[in-house]
Amino acid sequence: MEIGISTFLETTPDPVTGKIMSHAERLRNGVEEIVLADQVGLDVYGIGEHHRADYAGTAPAVILAAAASVTKRIRLSSAVTVLSSDDPIRVYQAFSTLDGLSNGRAEIMAGRGSFTESFPLFGYSLDDYDELFEENLELLLAIRDSEKVTWRGGHRPAIDNLGVYPRSVQNPLPVWIASGGSPESAVRAGMLGLPIAFAIIGGMPEKFAPLLDLYKRAAARAGHNPDTLSIATHSHGFVGDTTEQAVDQFFPPMQAQMNVLGRERGWQPYDRDAFDAARSMRGALYVGDPEYVAEKIILLRTNLGINRFFLHLNVGTMPHREMLRAIELLGTKVAPIVHKELARIES
Numbered sequence: 001m002e003i004g005i006s007t008f009l010e011t012t013p014d015p016v017t018g019k020i021m022s023h024a025e026r027l028r029n030g031v032e033e034i035v036l037a038d039q040v041g042l043d044v045y046g047i048g049e050h051h052r053a054d055y056a057g058t059a060p061a062v063i064l065a066a067a068a069s070v071t072k073r074i075r076l077s078s079a080v081t082v083l084s085s086d087d088p089i090r091v092y093q094a095f096s097t098l099d100g101l102s103n104g105r106a107e108i109m110a111g112r113g114s115f116t117e118s119f120p121l122f123g124y125s126l127d128d129y130d131e132l133f134e135e136n137l138e139l140l141l142a143i144r145d146s147e148k149v150t151w152r153g154g155h156r157p158a159i160d161n162l163g164v165y166p167r168s169v170q171n172p173l174p175v176w177i178a179s180g181g182s183p184e185s186a187v188r189a190g191m192l193g194l195p196i197a198f199a200i201i202g203g204m205p206e207k208f209a210p211l212l213d214l215y216k217r218a219a220a221r222a223g224h225n226p227d228t229l230s231i232a233t234h235s236h237g238f239v240g241d242t243t244e245q246a247v248d249q250f251f252p253p254m255q256a257q258m259n260v261l262g263r264e265r266g267w268q269p270y271d272r273d274a275f276d277a278a279r280s281m282r283g284a285l286y287v288g289d290p291e292y293v294a295e296k297i298i299l300l301r302t303n304l305g306i307n308r309f310f311l312h313l314n315v316g317t318m319p320h321r322e323m324l325r326a327i328e329l330l331g332t333k334v335a336p337i338v339h340k341e342l343a344r345i346e347s
Contacts, residue, residue: 001301001342003335004044005037005327006079006234006310009056009063012260012317015252021317023056027063029320030056033313034067036324038074040331046079046109046234046310051117054260061094061106068102076102079197079234079310080111080178084132085118087156088140089164096168104169109197110137111178128155134188137177141192144172176232179211186211190218195230197310200284205233206303232308233300236315237286239293239329246287246326251275253316286311290333297338302345 009030011021021029034045045067047060057063064076076098081091091108099106112133119126135153142149143164152158176195179185189196196215198208216226236254240246251272258270268274278285286293297309313326 001306001338002043002232002308003297003330003338004042004046004075004308004310005033005330006046006048006312007033007057007314008048008050010054010257010314010317011056012054012253012257014317015256026056026317029323030063031067031070032320033323033327034064034074034076035070036327037331038067038071040328041335042074042327042331044075044077044107044308044310046077046107048079049082049113049118050115051121052115054257061098064106065098065101068098068105071102071105073105075105075107077107077176078109080109080113082113082115082118083110083136083140084112084129085122085124086136088136088143089159092140092143092164092173093166096166096173099168099170099173100166106168106170107174107176108140109176109178110140114180124155131155140175144168144175176230178234181208181211183211183214186215187218190215190220190224190226190229191222193219193222193224193229195232197232197234197308199234201234201236201312202278202284204282205235205284205300206282208233209304212304230308231304231306232310233304233306234310234312235284235286236312237293238313238318239286239288239290239311239326239334241289241325241329243288243292246289247275247279249318249322250287250314253314253318255316257316290329290337293330294334294337294341297334298341298345301338301342 009026011023011026013020037045047057047063049060051058060078095106095108132155135155139151142151148161148163150161176197177189178197180199219226238246238250255270279287286296
């Protein structure tokens with residue numbers, strides 16, 4: 001059971017002071033967080049790609065590369081790469097470069113993106129949202145699996161027996177499919193025999209069980225062994241020394257950012273009742289002291305059988321010292337509890 005962190009490197013206004021952290025400061029803080037995550041024994045750190053003012057993570061591979069030379073064992077992943085609006089050759093080159101710098105610790109998590117700012121920014125039409133992803137994923141996997149590639153699609157110029165370099169240290173370079181919960185994504189990942197990561201940010205995580213079953217059945221039909229495939233989930237949360245402290249620190253910035261997104265997407269206002277319901281034992285929000293967060297992760301493993309969990313830090317901007325403390329607690333307190341209890345249950 002791997003435990004790690006995902007982030008979008010938020011630069012949202014402080015809910016108390018209104019101050020906005022610069023992108024440069026947030027990027028430097030992000031590298032420091034990766035270094036600490038490595039030191040406290042966490043397994044993976046993922047950075048999501050976004051192209052808007054309230055997130056600093058437009059170039060995950062560059063940020064992860066900055067951390068590669070000052071970390072030793074933690075895996076370094078995008079979470080996600082918006083593959084629909086990127087060039088698969090450049091994606092492979094960026095992450096194979098990261099793989100070389102980190103000596104085989106890079107991963108790509110490919111998704112279509114729930115935010116669409118990258119499409120007009122890079123000149124793509126949202127009308128081609130699904131088709132672009134399917135074509136680009138096909139090309140990315142072809143590049144990953146063969147040094148020289150011949151390929152033709154509908155949106156990108158064809159290539160004829162051309163080499164793509166540098167080649168990754170890992171063979172093959174891990175490529176995950178990231179999904180917000182669509183059956184089509186689960187089936188696609190299963191058919192391709194690729195690991196999958198589900199974003200579970202609302203409702204009850206156990207309700208994702210049918211999607212996991214769909215994924216495994218699709219894999220089996222395509223001739224892959226479902227037992228060898230990795231399944232991850234990603235959920236919002238925060239770890240404090242006490243549950244009261246975690247709630248007091250995490251709720252204000254989360255509420256502020258969720259309401260910004262809610263106004264953009266037509267959601268209901270996010271209030272304390274919604275927050276408290278989500279952080280209950282069967283909810284999708286992992287906020288509390290180390291024992292409580294560990295108990296929720298163990299329940300998630302029991303219900304869904306996942307083998308990787310991403311705690312998303314943070315949803316709205318929080319003081320850097322609070323982020324570092326949450327990372328420290330996740331690695332030194334939460335993860336050992338989870339590993340010890342799972343060893344007891346599953347032995």
